[in-house]
Amino acid sequence: MVAAATLRRPAAQEAGARLTVDSVAHAFEIRGAALPVLDRISLDVEPGAFVALLGPSGCGKSTLLRLVAGLEPPDEGRIAVDGARVSGPDPSRLLVFQDPTLYPWRTVRGNVALGLEARGLGRERAARADAALRLVGLDGFAEVYPHQLSGGMAQRAALARALVNDPRLLLLDEPLGKLDALTRLAMQAEILRLWQETRFTALLVTHDVEEALVLAERVIVLSDRPAAIRADIRVERPYPRHRDDPELVRLRREILGILGQPT
């Protein structure tokens, strides 16, 4: 199916997946008491779109991503990708975590090749892993162990570990949350470039309003727990965007107002 040793799909398959979230509600059980985290969320993401989920920390954004990834089933409602109900994890829908969670006992190449290995795709595994490392600018680090990488490099490796599987839907759970400000800016540009080159559908969870506005075509603002959709804002500005763009500054003020923050 997938051309070996390359990450680009044929043009027909290039577009990302369509994601449909239909009245999804979810609760955690903490010492016998139900703690609702998602309150009937409905959401439709077009193929190839870049959507940001913005909300206060602890509001349930990450839970929504875990449900979409298929790591847990939702209590209520339905999640579908390209019309097919999500019933478990699948390598076409990949989650990039806040922590890179690279396996310390594997080299960077071994970590990136993890998905290929797990699915028994032995052929040209190393070559595809190296191609993914080149894509994220980590060529030359294939033989290195994770503890020798900086935070930004480790997160790049985690991105490569996802991208090597040609995901059609990339779920980004605050992937830049723990990076320093400069690395963060560089990685935002990097994610944008990867999205423009490979055209997966991207769903980014963040609590950084500027990050959402610089990256996403659509910003969905969530309320405090249990999360419900407060606003769905289209950001119609060309890339690359500048954070001083008056339109973005206006949207930032608007979103902070929705979140109840002084502007």
Added chain:
Amino acid sequence: MASLTSLAGAAPHAPALPRPPLPALGAGAAWLALAGATYALPEAGDFPYTASFAGGALGAGLALPVLALLAGRLGRAGASLTHWTPWLAVVALAFLAWELVTAKFGLLPMPFFPPPQAILEVFLEDWPKLGGSILASLKLLAGGYLVGAALGFAAGVAIGWSKAVGYWAHPVLRFVGPLPATAWLPLAFFVFPSSWSASTFLVALATGFPVTVLTWSGVAGVNKAYFDVARTLGASPRFLVLRVAIPAALPHVFVGLFMGLGGSFAVLVVAEMLGVKSGLGWYLQWAQGWAAYANMYAALIVMALMCSGLITLLFRLRDRVLSWQKGLVQW
């Protein structure tokens, strides 16, 4: 030779000049003093290997300064020699003190505290029996340790991974595990068909318990996010156990293997003393029975070398397997 001539020649302040090997000269002097005292002083007793021991010390005393001069050209061996030179000096002084208080001045009661040359005599005369004992011990230890480590590892993974196995195994482990393996000794020797199989069982038991518990805690403590990562990437349950849980638990497993090895030494010696009629434990017992105290010390030295060697071997294996870890303790 070039360095020797430049040393003898001019330019004492030249920066490239090698430092005179003072520590090596000191160590050499200590060995020469040992040789002189051993050979020249009259001794209270009849020790056929006094001259040989003195000769060995003389050789060490002469060789040390020469080797130290050549250390720069001997590569790693040279660096290692430089590192251990102070220790070599202290060892010579310890031998000298030992020699003086035993053979020479008779300050310690004789049959119980033999001089170094008496132990040298044991090594040179009784080596076939001593060597056979080492082999017998190693064979018993290897069998029991490998069986115990393998079963303990498998049990630990099963308990850590499967709730059902954990439910049934945990109480048994808690009840039986802390019992010292040596307590099973009387039972084992009449339940098992041979004392060899009984001893293997005891060594395996002593190894198995720590390996099981540490493997179990290692598998149970694996970062749950590692499993999330693998599951989203399409990993099967088999992949999760073999490629995620086990590698992540290996640092714990090695702690268990070290504890198990220590425990297995203790059981090995006791089993050999009480049941098996071979091995270093039996040699110790036999030597003590015949009041052959020099043989006993020789066996103790050999046993220390064997145990230390095996621990070193396990450290080497760990360094190889866990080379990805940072900050490993150096043995």
